Amino acid sequence: MGLKQNLHNLKEKYKGTKMAPAFNAIHTFLYLPNDVTHGGTHIKAADDLKRTMNTVIMALIPCLIFGMFNAGFQHYAAIDGSLRTDVLANFFTLDNLWIGIIKVLPLVIVSYAIGLGVEFIFAIIKGHEVEEGYLVTGMLVPLIVPIDTPLWMLSIAVIFGVVIGKEVFGGTGMNILNPALTIRAFLFFAYPTWMSGDKVWVYDAVNKAGTADAISGETILGAYAQNHEVVYTIWDKFFGFIPGSIGETSTFLILLGAAFLIFTKIGSWRIILSTFLGAAVMGFIFNQVVAADIITESSKFYGLMNTVWYEQLLIGGLAFGAVFMATDPVTAAQTTKGKWIYGFLAGFLAIMIRVFNPAYPEGVMLAILLMNVFAPTIDHYVVQGNIKKRLKRTKVKTA
Amino acid sequence: MSRDIRIKKGLDIKLVGGAEKTTKSSTLSSIYAVKPEDFHGIIPKLIAKEGAEVKAGEALFYSKGDERVLFPSPVSGKVVEIIRGARRKVLAMKIAADSNQEYKEFGTKDAAKMSAEEVKNHLFASGCWPFVKQRPYDVVANPNQAPKAIFVSGYASAPLAADLDYTLAGKEAELQAAITAVSKLTEGKVHVSVGANSNSPLSSLTGVELHKVSGPHPSGNVSTQIAKIDPINKGEVVWVITPQDLVIIGELLLTGKFNATRTVALTGSKFSKPQYVTAIAGATIADVTAKNLENDNTRIISGNVLSGKQVKEDEFLGYYDNQITAIPEGDDYEFFGWTKPVFNKISTSRALTFSWLNPKKKYDLNTNTNGEHRAFVVTGSYEDVFPLDIYPMQLLKAFMYKDLDEMEALGGYEIAPEDFALTEFICVSKQPHQNIIREGLDLMREELG
Numbered sequence: 001m002g003l004k005q006n007l008h009n010l011k012e013k014y015k016g017t018k019m020a021p022a023f024n025a026i027h028t029f030l031y032l033p034n035d036v037t038h039g040g041t042h043i044k045a046a047d048d049l050k051r052t053m054n055t056v057i058m059a060l061i062p063c064l065i066f067g068m069f070n071a072g073f074q075h076y077a078a079i080d081g082s083l084r085t086d087v088l089a090n091f092f093t094l095d096n097l098w099i100g101i102i103k104v105l106p107l108v109i110v111s112y113a114i115g116l117g118v119e120f121i122f123a124i125i126k127g128h129e130v131e132e133g134y135l136v137t138g139m140l141v142p143l144i145v146p147i148d149t150p151l152w153m154l155s156i157a158v159i160f161g162v163v164i165g166k167e168v169f170g171g172t173g174m175n176i177l178n179p180a181l182t183i184r185a186f187l188f189f190a191y192p193t194w195m196s197g198d199k200v201w202v203y204d205a206v207n208k209a210g211t212a213d214a215i216s217g218e219t220i221l222g223a224y225a226q227n228h229e230v231v232y233t234i235w236d237k238f239f240g241f242i243p244g245s246i247g248e249t250s251t252f253l254i255l256l257g258a259a260f261l262i263f264t265k266i267g268s269w270r271i272i273l274s275t276f277l278g279a280a281v282m283g284f285i286f287n288q289v290v291a292a293d294i295i296t297e298s299s300k301f302y303g304l305m306n307t308v309w310y311e312q313l314l315i316g317g318l319a320f321g322a323v324f325m326a327t328d329p330v331t332a333a334q335t336t337k338g339k340w341i342y343g344f345l346a347g348f349l350a351i352m353i354r355v356f357n358p359a360y361p362e363g364v365m366l367a368i369l370l371m372n373v374f375a376p377t378i379d380h381y382v383v384q385g386n387i388k389k390r391l392k393r394t395k396v397k398t399a
Numbered sequence: 400m401s402r403d404i405r406i407k408k409g410l411d412i413k414l415v416g417g418a419e420k421t422t423k424s425s426t427l428s429s430i431y432a433v434k435p436e437d438f439h440g441i442i443p444k445l446i447a448k449e450g451a452e453v454k455a456g457e458a459l460f461y462s463k464g465d466e467r468v469l470f471p472s473p474v475s476g477k478v479v480e481i482i483r484g485a486r487r488k489v490l491a492m493k494i495a496a497d498s499n500q501e502y503k504e505f506g507t508k509d510a511a512k513m514s515a516e517e518v519k520n521h522l523f524a525s526g527c528w529p530f531v532k533q534r535p536y537d538v539v540a541n542p543n544q545a546p547k548a549i550f551v552s553g554y555a556s557a558p559l560a561a562d563l564d565y566t567l568a569g570k571e572a573e574l575q576a577a578i579t580a581v582s583k584l585t586e587g588k589v590h591v592s593v594g595a596n597s598n599s600p601l602s603s604l605t606g607v608e609l610h611k612v613s614g615p616h617p618s619g620n621v622s623t624q625i626a627k628i629d630p631i632n633k634g635e636v637v638w639v640i641t642p643q644d645l646v647i648i649g650e651l652l653l654t655g656k657f658n659a660t661r662t663v664a665l666t667g668s669k670f671s672k673p674q675y676v677t678a679i680a681g682a683t684i685a686d687v688t689a690k691n692l693e694n695d696n697t698r699i700i701s702g703n704v705l706s707g708k709q710v711k712e713d714e715f716l717g718y719y720d721n722q723i724t725a726i727p728e729g730d731d732y733e734f735f736g737w738t739k740p741v742f743n744k745i746s747t748s749r750a751l752t753f754s755w756l757n758p759k760k761k762y763d764l765n766t767n768t769n770g771e772h773r774a775f776v777v778t779g780s781y782e783d784v785f786p787l788d789i790y791p792m793q794l795l796k797a798f799m800y801k802d803l804d805e806m807e808a809l810g811g812y813e814i815a816p817e818d819f820a821l822t823e824f825i826c827v828s829k830q831p832h833q834n835i836i837r838e839g840l841d842l843m844r845e846e847l848g
Contacts (some may be wrong), residue, residue: 004732018417028771032736035767036729040833042704043412043726045825046744046752049768050737052777052827055750129771173774173828264749268779334778334792383793387808395647 004031012241021123024217025130034142049172053132055266059257060139060324064108066253068100071147074243075203078215084231087241103203104246106151107142114155115141118162124173133172133179133330134162139181139314140324142246144317144365146200150216153194157186177372178331181365188360196360198222219243220315221354224303224360237314248320251313258323267327270336271343275322276313278347283309286355304355314353321364322347331372335382342378347372402610404592404627408786409568409615410821412558412745414704414726415761418664420565427498428686431679432491433459438470439717439837440538440844443489448649451478456503458526459492465542471526472766473659473680477614491715494681502656510580518580525651530644530719534637535626536844537815544727546638548587548629551578553601553642554594554612556619557703559819561664561721564599566675568640571600572648574642580652581640582606591626594648601642617786622818633814643721661721663687667704668763669697669725678716685712686724694724698766700724705820706833729767735790737770744769747783747825750793775829781822787813791822795832798839803846811843 014023027033037044058348071081073096077083083090090096100317114133141158161183166175186197198218199205218348223230232242240250248254261267286305289295295305310318313319326332326346331344346367353363435443442463447453453476458469472478476496484490494558505525513521519542522528533540540546553563588608593599595613602609610628617623621639640648640822643661650658666673670691678687682802684699692699692712695775701717702708704724709719716723739751745762746752754760783790789847796803816833823832 004734008732028737031732031734032769033771034730034732034769035689035768035771036698037768038709040831041708041820041823042698042700042709042724042766043414043764043824044767044769044829046741046754047748047825047827048737048829049751049773049776049827050770052748054738055748082478117748129773131773133776171774173776264751265780266748266750266777272646329778330776332778335790336779336782338492339779379793383790383809386788386810389788390632390808390810392632393630 008034014100018124019125021127021129021310024216025120025123030083050135051133052266053135055195055264056136056261056324057139059260059267060136060143062248062253063143063247063250063320064104064139064254066240066250067138067143067273067361068104069093069096070100070240070249071103071203071246072096072099074147074201075215078202078205078217078243079161079213087236091241099203103147104142106256107145107149107154107246110137110154110258111141111149111158112138117343118159118167122167128171131172133166137162137183141183144180144184144245144320146195146245147203148200148206149195150188150376153187153191157183157190160186173330175330176376178325178328178371181325181369181372184365185369188365193234193359201245217243221304221361224307225300226367227297227300234314237311242315243258245317245320248317251319254319254323256274266334266340267323268329271327271332274340274343275326275347275350276319278349279313279318279322279351280309280347281344283307283312301355304361312354316354316362317364318347321350321368325364325368326371331375333375333378333382335379337385338375338378338382342371342375345374348368402608402628403595404610404612404614404618405623406614406618406627408783408788409556409617410747410784410825411556412485412704412824413759413761414558414667414680415763416667416670416673416724416726417761417811418561418666418675420562420675420693422662422677425676425682425689426688426716427474427496427500428679429495429683430479430683430685431472431476431494432587432683432715433470433472433494433681433718433809434491435460435683437488438462438539440536440633440841441470445470445489445492447478447480447492447592448479449481449806452593453478453494454474454501454503455659456526460489462539463817467520467523467542468539469523469526469706470529471657471659482574483611486529488585502658504664505651505655505657508580508652510554513580513583515583518583521652522648525657527651527657528649530648531584534622534631534744534815535748535812536667536840537798537817540638541636544636546585546636549585549589549638549640550621550625550628551583551589551591551601551607551640551642551645552612552619552621553599553634554592554619555599555675556612556616557705558616559617559664559666559722559724560703561666563601563642564594566662566664566721567600567646569600570646570649571603573646573653574600575604575649576652577649578604578607580648581645581731585638585692586800590618590624590628607706615711617818617821620818622787622813622815626813632719633807635811635812641719641721644719663716663720664722665691666722666726667700667726668723669727670695673815680716680720682716682717684710684716688712688723688725696728696730697725698728700726705762706817707822727763727765729765731767733767743799747780768829770827770829772830775828777827777832778827780827784821785818785826787818789813791819795819795822795830795835798835801839801842803843805845807847811839814840816840
């Protein structure tokens, strides 16, 4: 008897018991189930939710690997600034990767272990199957947190995010807010001094703060918000050799992921494009405000407002948010027209919040969460348009 | 005047096992069955009792809703068994066919000289009324309502569908007689559609408005054509008749006999020789497929793979069906099937699925669901295969939570379950779209009339 038969026998044994969802989750990971159609179409297309989610994870892998190298690079470059003069030679080194392995991998493992643990518990209690939503969330979470996020903090945030952000609504497909951003927002609001400081972005900056070996952990956004000088070139920003949350620094790799998602038809190109568009427009408006001398150098908003609009797209979490967060089909607008409006406003608000938020110079997370809340409203009005068209047709007939 | 219909949204599902254009006559089955469930929404009141002798065309039962609507026996013979289910619901009436078929005589008619009332009564009496179906709700037409138009789709775009140009060839006289008769039943037009490059006998009919249809499935679905030509508004009714049923009506008018023989396509990879056969409605499947079927772990479907009904060999051809499909069952596990690259299945995405590389390739799909049932997650994919001006996911959700106002406002009057077959096929969450629509339409019919 092979593995397939053994697992089949176990599945029959567990059928109807409390443990069935937990067993099935592992079984269906190894084998596509033997279910056949009944009552509807007799054939089905090849894709299921697992394949869809898996495609998103594949798009994220380059960002993760890059983030691991970058974790080490930012650490060593903060100690010895001369490393930045030849980035390519000093980036893909085993020393850098090692920092990534000891700092980033634990975040990934904790995120998956805790999140899937909560999913399994809920599946067993509520008797539904373990849903695939967390496969993507679990990968997104470590990519959008700072490198020095303590594992205990992450664990609490993940539990909160999965339970409050998703399970209380009924699980994958029913939630209103993006679960990964809910987790990130929890970290931000529960531990503000830790999460919004300028230390946590570079490994060891927190530990060394105040000592003779102190290193800077300042991000570009942090620097602009303080009207500090920024040392990175535009290409550093584009390729991602900058401090920031683990997976969000490389706009280049994020765009590569976007191309993959759009090509596979898994990600909505409308949302991605309109988010960038919205952000560019807001950035451009701010540039004009500065050009018109409405805001002067003495203003605390000057640094961020004066950032050239296309640079706004490269720094912070904007690209990552546009490609991997705003596109979450459950929490985004669901109609074609709605997606354009939703994406545009998400990008527009992201830059607005980024500039005006006094506590934390980033707005992508809050903008997308805000638009998550408004997405059903946008859809409502788009669908009303269709309904009105139908009513009008009737009136023309009867008039 | 001809108004052509061209759609871009949709999906042609190309399968192996298209019927070769040769027609074999199938032998007369020993047993035929009429199943009331083929006439959705009809509650049968029996006329013929067990043991009764009936002729072809003689009524077996009538509709509880309207006793003029009779349901005839397709063959002459003896009612040998009435199968009942829970609460004595009639599931099927089995008739042992005589070796010499006798037809009930209804008399020949000249359709051109009949009044609307005469046509109606003739269709009632001969048991041909059930061939007339209506939108909204996709049920046997309510004879008390006046349809604003009648639609006949002569273009079949469903997977492996019988080629109507082929099966209707030589039936011009019957089709014309039937069209002349049914066109009296509406104040509006009779819309007939044919494929863009077809030589269909339907294209030579007079007294109709002819439309040429092109584009992927569901361009042949009558809802698609109605939406493009004359969409249904609240309070309006249109009637729908299939061309193969028009042939039966036409033959009734010309010869006075109810002859439910039609050309049936045997399709799918599990037929050793996919081809056409002639068969009478309600025939035993095994007799129609005689020696042609490889029946080892095979799904036999009366109808097409999208909307047909699963049957066994000792069960019966559906009353309206002109196709039997046989495909392999997919009741096996596939190692890492959810993540490995897929070359032998159809997909509209490109998530390591490669059917987009070769759009002309024919596939041998089985009945595996390719995944488990989930809540709706992915958005925007249904719209690519759904040509109507309706928001499919929003409508499905309204049908699930049964908000009658929304069901009506979002387009519930314009659809039939078969219109949601493609969205069901591509659904990543494996939701039962057609069941959702059917249940919702039944509710609307009950509550809104």
